[in-house]
Amino acid sequence: MVKTLKALGLRLMISLDGLGEVHDRQRVYASGRGSAVDVLEAIELALSHNLIPDVSITVSGRTARDLPEVIRWVMERDLPFGLNFYRENEFSATQTDLQLEEESILAGMRAVFAMIEADLPKRSLLNALVDRANLSFAHLRTCGVGQDYLVFDPQGGVAKCQMEIGKPVATVRVDDPLALIRADSSGIQNLSVEEKEGCRTCTWRYWCAGGCPLATYRATGHYDVKSPLCNIYRAIFPEVLRLEGLRLLRYAEITV
Ligand code: SF4
Structure with a gap:
């Protein structure tokens, strides 16, 4: 499959939500067996054929406190990655559960920001850390659904x-x-x-x-209202911009 992907010039995205047991908390086969071992093997296989996968990391209340560990893992390998936030919806959880989930996702994100600030990467993370948002250009729609996406x-x-x-x-x-x-x-x-x-x-x-x-x-139940993740977005966007500013200053100094 890796050879075919390369021959067709296709890109590969693989979901890795944490290392080992953390990933397995939310990614199991129908049999109940965790998939972390297989995912890591697939990433190594792709890399061994020089196919660089994009790593998609879904962050939920179940995995948020371990987020720094998986981010460090992908950054040490200089792999492109993106975070997606997942929250139980308002029909399947109490308001208190949702608030706790929001707090744990924000706590995990703050730990990630501190870790990144201590060792700023050369690669821009402006769009890797912000779920579906894109901070690099102004736009009216989150994605191409219904417009130019099949x-x-x-x-x-x-x-x-x-x-x-x-x-x-x-x-x-x-x-x-x-x-x-x-x-x-x-x-x-x-x-x-x-x-x-x-x-x-x-x-x-x-x-x-x-x-x-x-x-x-x-x-x-509506399309014409703000995201249920809005509080998380408003809390992290300024932090992500600040990190990008620090990163630019750091590497601009080196190249001037
Ligand atoms: S109100 Fe919330 S969901 Fe709407 S654009 Fe602002 S941050 Fe995004």
Whole structure:
């Protein structure tokens, strides 16, 4: 598979949420067996063929306190990575649980910021640490869902988002699957941040764009409201910008 990926010029993303038992807390096979060993083996295999994987790290209340360990691991190997935050939605947890989860994610993130500040990387982490936000350019939508994004299933079905791969709205056999994706009004609706209640006057709106529309819908039943992760975003965006500033100053001094 690695050889085929390389031959086709495809990029590879692998989920690694923690090292060993930490990853296994939320990534198990149907049998209940943890997948951490297999994931690390897959990363090593890709690297041994010079295929550099992007590491996707999903942070939840269950893994947040161990976040610095996995970030150190990927940074020591100079692997590109990105964080995604996962919270139980408001229909499946009490408000107290959600607040505790938010606090543990923020505590984990603060520990990561301190670790990164102590040993600033040459690689920019401006977009690696901010979930679906992108702090490098102003934009109106969090992602390309419903606009310019296609997800293919093994049978040739085409869905709007990988999170809804079981609900294809087109197939590879039609002339213009993207036109059907754009016209679909039943699945995920990817609204402009300017249409989201709570976001319209936010300082961060053109960088955050209001978060993942599907996560917001699952948590609130609406597409036109701010992300359920908003408190986390507002707390970490200034910290991430500060780290990027420190990083630029550090390496600018060396090259001047
Ligand atoms: S209000 Fe919250 S979700 Fe909306 S743009 Fe600002 S930080 Fe993002």
